[in-house]
Amino acid sequence: MSKPIVAVVGRPNVGKSTLFNMLAGQQISIVKDTPGVTRDRIYAEVTWLDKTFTLIDTGGIEPDSNDIILTQMREQAEIAMETADVIIFMVDVRQGLVDSDGKVADMLRRSKKPVILAVNKVDNFDLMMSDVFEFYNLGIGEPIPISSTAKLGLGELLDEVTKHFYDLPVDDEEDERPRVAIVGKPNVGKSSIVNKLLGENRVIVSDIAGTTRDAIDTTITHDGKEYVFIDTAGIRRKSKVKEDLERYSIIRTVAAVERADVVIVVIDAIDGITEQDAKIAGIAHECGKGVIIAINKWDAIEKTDKTIYEYTRLIRETLAYMAYAELIFVSAVTGQRLPKLFEIIDTIIENRTLRIATGVLNEIMIDATAMQQPPSDKGRRLKLYYITQVAVKPPTFVIFVNSKDLMHFSYTRYIENKIREAFGFRGTSVKMLIRERKEKEQ
Structure with a gap:
């Protein structure tokens, strides 16, 4: 089942990126161990209560004239309407209702996608509500007052966004086709x-x-x-x-x-x-x-007996x-290896969709910790209590430990590699979740 996609649309300086960073929270830091992934994150996974969705910041407008602002906002709205399940349309209570807001609202209304109107920079709900009500004139429903920086109203906004997930067409569950x-x-x-x-x-x-x-x-x-x-x-x-x-x-x-x-x-x-x-x-x-990495146009490359190894090494690095990830060298022109x-x-x-019995997983983990001692810090040593598989697509494992801080990324990867050595999982990522259990909970 694919996660719903929520896109944020709005004029420059209404606070889209602040909202994005606030909702994405710690998620932004996943990038540090994946080189080459965008530094200016424009999408992130967000979880609210029991719902997880992908948040997209359409952003990127830095124009110098109103015409350009409107043109680029229309493009943003188009991309949001094309890819998103729910759209957050963000306006700024301090700037009030602006002409271009109305024009974009017309487009969004015609899109038939659910649109949530977020009125940002409302730092005092009591004093500013009459200014918020002005945005009813856009004709896209009830304006929700929020303040991204002060973290006000975000719960109400997310409740409203996730409410629409129930109405989404469900990918046909019967459709087993890859x-x-x-x-x-x-x-x-x-x-x-x-x-x-x-x-x-x-x-x-x-x-x-x-x-x-x-x-x-x-x-x-x-x-x-x-x-x-x-x-x-x-x-x-x-x-x-x-x-x-x-x-x-x-x-x-x-x-x-x-x-x-x-x-x-x-x-x-x-x-x-x-x-x-x-x-x-x-x-x-x-x-x-x-993931499959397909190197196309392989027919157009001058080859020696070392070419394929050189290419493989570069991609792997x-x-x-x-x-x-699986690697394959193909040619769309000749059909080679397609x-x-x-x-x-x-x-x-x-x-x-592979599932592994908990007993077997724990044997692997015990062997792995015996071969390479868990790290310690200031006299405290990491203890791994238990591992179990909690989901498939992708295979997801939870490891219970005495301290999340001691469970370095590299040790998590070491355990993952031991599981892969035993079961392969070729071609698919696996998720490793770390949960902390205090000693006395044992």
């Missing part, structure tokens, strides 16, 4: 790969618009089994600014990745692996999906945090 997103920079050959796979399989394609988003899903049959390919090519945006374009393509990538079981990250063999490739791969990693993709997808899907 969902595969093909992502990558522009012009790496994503569409060519899909077209080649289609051609080889002589399938009549019915392009049904994705039920929950506007991406086009393509069904491909291989050996009698159906796979759904999620297209991220989408609309080519006319934007003068490279950052904007990159931001939009990343938002679209996040939306596609969220809906997939397995993500194929396509890299251009001629360009080699770039920072943008690493960012895109990082999205699949953080969303906990199965750049994406060191996702050593589990059929093998289906075999890898099947294996990854099997690994994503």
Whole structure:
């Protein structure tokens, strides 16, 4: 089941990023051990009560005239309407109702997506409510007063946002078909790969618009089994600014990745692996999906007997945090190795739903701690009490310890690697959650 996507839209300086950072909280720090993932985070996973969703900051407007502001706000609204399930439209109580707010509100109203109107910078609810009520004139429902900086009204806002999750079309639970997103920079050959796979399989394609988003899903049959390919090519945006374009393509990538079981990250063999490739791969990693790195245009490379090893080494080094990802060298032009993709997808899907008995996990953990002592700090040593698997897709494990602070990232990874040595989990990320238990709870 993919997580709902919530996008924040609004004029410059209304406080979108402050709200984003406040809601994303500690989440922003996950980036430190994943090199190449965007420094200016534009998406994050947020949990409110029992609901988890992906929050997207459409942001990025720094214009110098009202015309540009309106044009870029319209673009923001378009991208939000295209990818989000719920939209937070943010306005500023101090600036009051502005002409461009009205024009964007008209667009959002026509989108038929749920829109929550957040009136920011309301530092005193008693004194400022009459100014808040002015925003009823936008005609998109009840304005919710908040203050991002003072953390006021955020609970009410999140209640309102998550209320709409119940109304979302549920991905057809009966639909067991593997969902595969093909992502990558522009012009790496994503569409060519899909077209080649289609051609080889002589399938009549019915392009049904994705039920929950506007991406086009393509069904491909291989050996009698159906796979759904999620297209991220989408609309080519006319934007003068490279950052904007990159931001939009990343938002679209996040939306596609969220809906997939397995993500194929396509890299251009001629360009080699770039920072943008690493960012895109990082999205699949953080969303906990199965990952295949497909190096396309392999037919166009002059090769010696060492070329493939050199390439593999470079990619593994750049994406060191996702050593589990499967690598395959393909050509959309000649069709080289493309059929093998289906075999890898099947294996990854099997690994994503693998469950391991608690007894076996604890044996692995006991052996691992015997081989490499847990770290200690100022005379306190980390104790690992118990490990159990709590979920699949991706496989998720909880380790109970005496102190979360002592459980360094590197030791968590060490335990993860021991589990992978025993069970493989090739192609899929796994999640390791650390829970603290005081000594006396034992």
